[in-house]
Amino acid sequence: MNKTMGEIWSLFGSKIASILVMWAMIERYMPRYFRALTDRFSQKLDKLLNPYIEIKFFEYSGNYMRSNDAFSAIENYLSSKSAAQARKLTCSATRNSLVLKVDDYEEVIDELKGVKLAWSLRKIVPVDKSFSSFEKIYYRLTFHGRHRKFVTKTYLKYVLDEGKAISMGKRQRKLYTNGGGEYSDKIGKWSHVIFEHPATFETVAMDPEKKKEIIDDLNTFKNSKEYYAKIGKPWKRGYLLFGPPGTGKSTLIAAIANFLSYDVYDIELTAVKSNAELRKLLTGISSRSVVVIEDIDCSLKLTGQRKTENEKDETEDGAVGVVKKQVEESKEEKKTQVTLSGLLNFIDGIWSASGGERVIIFTTNYVEKLDQALIRRGRMDKHIELSYCGFEGFKVLARNYLNLESHQGFEEIRGLLEETKVTPADIAENLMPKVGNEDPERCLERLIQALKNSKEEATKKIEKEKETATIESSGEDSPMEIGDEVKTSDPKMKNKKKDA
Ligand SMILES: Nc1ncnc2c1ncn2[C@@H]1O[C@H](COP(=O)(O)OP(=O)(O)OP(=O)(O)O)[C@@H](O)[C@H]1O
């Protein structure tokens, strides 16, 4: 063996050595030309050995994590194929159906006009788990290079159209939420679950005229794409829902989302640490969505933040004041740094022009606490008050909960509802059968009793208030101070006091 190698070297050694020298000279003196040559050569070799082309469709696109409509269309398209083909599937259940999806890395072969193509769901897992790095999911499409034109011109359009059509019909809608805690890798990102709230406009208890007005407004909005484009406004509509707890604000939001068939993005503002993070989140919101900020008055000290800026110079001076202020500021910083202007930019800023077809909803229990800039018309186009339950609202709840259209007890309930303030949540609670198949009669009786109790309590409260008011008004001319005599309504005592 050694001999053979030795013989070979003696025959070709000098030639190999001179080739290597030439190679080195070429590399040294003609690097660009040489590299271009080798690149072309390796490309040709690659094409020859691997004639397949691949296209990736990421779940989110761009730096701002905008959700990619193509990804969801492909997801819908493939879910209709994968059940019949794939060997590894994932399954999720909704109220009405089971949804099967192809599992990660499982290949689904599709065929259109005799051309075969392969799809698979893949992910890029980050090496480090820092804030800016996270798992990227994408669909990979692979096909033979000779079908490039067919795929780019015909097939992809077909898949996207089909996927969108499926989504219009039986798409699972999603409820997106932000947050996940300070150390979570979900900061600045959305996580989602399937949105399955059963509320509809039929089941929401509210004044029928108000309900009709909202439905009409939503219909007009939905069909006004051209109109918004013509007047140069982003295609969005803002609603402010206000009213006491338990009057149906969150329920109405779900009904609106169901009516429009939109996804819901529920923003937890206290979990957003800066305007930049808010912007990042917002640019990830897809079109055809309802964007919700619940309890806006609690989420942010919007008016407070503005005041703090002005108060800095005016109220606090001296070292103690500065230290105290710094501590307070750092506490506030930890809470959230989203400012009113950041939020206003979000409502009518440039992001809303991209994509469009969004409804933005704020809710509050205290409308009077909100900064007027936030809720002025044009930002929050429609202000809707949800109030205590009236008789029409009660009828809806009786239908929902007891399947009752009418009953002899209804008249009594009508009278009681006119005399007392009860929220739909309270009514619903009383109408709900408590044990097994509780009789509707029994539920109505319970409600009537609860309404009577509430009326009685309200009367007592009014009487007590009147009493305190009379006591206060009788002594309001001379507020008692230390050393004063005890006030008395006895005229004799009054005279004594005068004389003294
Ligand atoms: N208008 C309504 N129509 C139908 N159900 C209602 C209505 N209002 C309240 N409910 C019932 O009461 C429950 C609480 O209502 P909801 O959460 O919508 O109130 P809310 O106004 O959002 O209260 P909060 O201000 O505390 O957030 C709901 O789950 C629903 O069952």
Ligand SMILES: [Mg+2]
């Ligand atoms: Mg609510």
